[in-house]
Amino acid sequence: MADVSRRLFALIPAAGRSRRMGTSKLLLPWQGTTVIGHLIGTLTRPDISAVAIVVRSDDLVLQEAVRHTSALAIIPDVEPPEMRDSIEVGLRAIRQQFTPTDDDGWLLIPADHPLIESEVLDGLLTRWSQGDCEALLPTLGRRRGHPTLLRWSLAARIEQLPRDVGVNALLRSSPSLVTEWPTDRESVLADLDTPEDYAFWQQKLANKPE
Numbered sequence: 001m002a003d004v005s006r007r008l009f010a011l012i013p014a015a016g017r018s019r020r021m022g023t024s025k026l027l028l029p030w031q032g033t034t035v036i037g038h039l040i041g042t043l044t045r046p047d048i049s050a051v052a053i054v055v056r057s058d059d060l061v062l063q064e065a066v067r068h069t070s071a072l073a074i075i076p077d078v079e080p081p082e083m084r085d086s087i088e089v090g091l092r093a094i095r096q097q098f099t100p101t102d103d104d105g106w107l108l109i110p111a112d113h114p115l116i117e118s119e120v121l122d123g124l125l126t127r128w129s130q131g132d133c134e135a136l137l138p139t140l141g142r143r144r145g146h147p148t149l150l151r152w153s154l155a156a157r158i159e160q161l162p163r164d165v166g167v168n169a170l171l172r173s174s175p176s177l178v179t180e181w182p183t184d185r186e187s188v189l190a191d192l193d194t195p196e197d198y199a200f201w202q203q204k205l206a207n208k209p210e
Contacts, residue, residue: 007049007104008125008149009094012039012071013086014111015056015079020193024062026111028198035192036062039114040069047125048107052094054086072097083110084158084166091155102153108167113146115190115205120183124149127181134177138188144180145188 014036018025026036033041036053043051051071055062056079066073074093080086087108094100105128109116120138128136128149136149148167154177158167171178190201 006131007098007100008047008107008128009098009100009104009152010043010048010051010107010109011087011090011094012051012053012109012111012114013080013083013090014062015054015059015076015086015089016083016111017056021195021198024059025192025198026062026114027065030115030202034065035114036065037069039109039116040066040071042116042118042121043107043109044070045121050094050098052090054080054090054093056080082166084161084163087167088159091159095155100152100155102151104152105149106152106155107147107149109147112191112193114192115187115201116147117185117187117205120185120188121147123183124181127179133179135171136179136181137171138183138185139180140183140186140188143189 014026026034028035030038040051052074053066053071054074054076055066057075057077063073063075074090076089080089094106124136124138124147127133133149134151134154138145154170157170161169187205190205191197192201
């Protein structure tokens with residue numbers, strides 16, 4: 001039986017500079033709003049307790065966009081050099097504000113993969129609610145995608161990783177932690193790095209028939 005008392009937090013590390021895109025990817029137009037507006041709207045639901053977004057201190061436009069939503073903007077004093085650092089900043093902020101238990105969960109959405117569809121989130125959270133997963137990843141064919149759902153107990157293990165590796169190192173080194181959730185939704189592989197990526201996924205997802 002699912003444990004409905006477990007809380008779930010969404011974490012979006014968004015302290016990068018979108019150099020390959022040439023402009024802030026999260027502020028690009030998307031489905032009548034912006035990419036970040038779409039993402040926060042998708043994540044704003046009763047079974048997600050809070051949405052936390054790590055934003056650079058000099059990214060005033062993104063900060064302002066987040067403040068107009070229900071999400072929590074986390075602004076580190078020092079710019080995180082890598083996504084791993086942004087993740088740790090976000091985890092510490094969630095820990096300080098919400099005091100999660102080991103059985104709670106967190107949803108990791110890299111800023112490069114923000115085009116989450118509600119149908120994907122529904123499926124992931126339904127699978128997660130069964131209570132037997134340490135780390136849950138969507139898959140399309142044989143490829144793993146995003147977002148990733150993890151038990152809060154794994155947050156401490158991520159912070160103990162060597163400084164030169166990312167979160168994926170934990171999942172690669174401990175394959176028994178991972179549960180895969182197959183889907184036919186291509187959005188789980190949507191990597192938004194370049195203008196060409198944006199144009200491709202605009203055509204593929206934003207204008208898809210209902």
